[in-house]
Amino acid sequence: MGEAGLGIDIGGSGIKGAPVDLDNGTLLVDRVKYPTPHPALPETVAEVVARLTEDLSGHVPSRSPVGVTFPAVIQHGIARTAANVDPSWIGVNVSALLSERTGREVFAVNDADAAAVAEHRFGAARGAVGTVLVTTLGTGIGSALLVDGRLVPNTELGHIELDGRDAETWAAASVKEREGLSFPDWASRLQRYYSAVCRVLWPDLIVVGGGVSREADQFLPLLDLPCPIVAAHLRNTAGILGAAALAHERRATN
Known part of the structure; x- marks a missing residue:
């Protein structure tokens, strides 16, 4: 097994996560999924992300960062829009909030951007x-x-x-x-x-x-x-794979 990372994909109906083999772009275990809270407020979503991280933490090193997709424009960790989540997210530093709640370094990324990175690293654009x-x-x-x-x-x-x-x-x-x-x-x-x-x-x-x-x-x-x-080659796993890969790469360059 290669180096492992953790990816979490926040969507309008579900929040999914899995540990990822970053060398070959495969999931190390089946995805874990929880319903997205309604309304999808920052604190309630953060609680679910923290629970998912705890569920999956045994499959990745404790030092590993977490990559999280978010359905919004994410600029330097901050949500500038809000699609399929509550408007109260606008202006929230998603990376900082989730880092605080999970106890791990979190890198938030737009969901489409994460999927694209996955396709480039592991899929149709490899x-x-x-x-x-x-x-x-x-x-x-x-x-x-x-x-x-x-x-x-x-x-x-x-x-x-x-x-x-x-x-x-x-x-x-x-x-x-x-x-x-x-x-x-x-x-x-x-x-x-x-x-x-x-x-x-x-x-x-x-x-x-x-x-x-x-x-x-x-x-x-x-x-x-x-x-x-x-x-595209990757479908339901693209967000998780891309988020985990980006978190690993950003940690390496910071």
């Missing part, structure tokens, strides 16, 4: 050089950007403007379902979205995640872009 864009097609469009493996945090490329509206309100997977779009019809919207992104970023690789990526063969071949676009 070893990729240059600019890698990872998008998640779901309720909205999540995005994350890496340049030569280094994360550019808190991109919000689902909100670029197309015809005077947020792109995700027109091209997300949830819109496909709501409007009953066929894969070809939806792909035409994705073509416009990804073409607009490519004109700005010129990525070397695009990775597409989200539940709909299981059907990637139904829509990715219909896209004509100036770079490869592939389906």
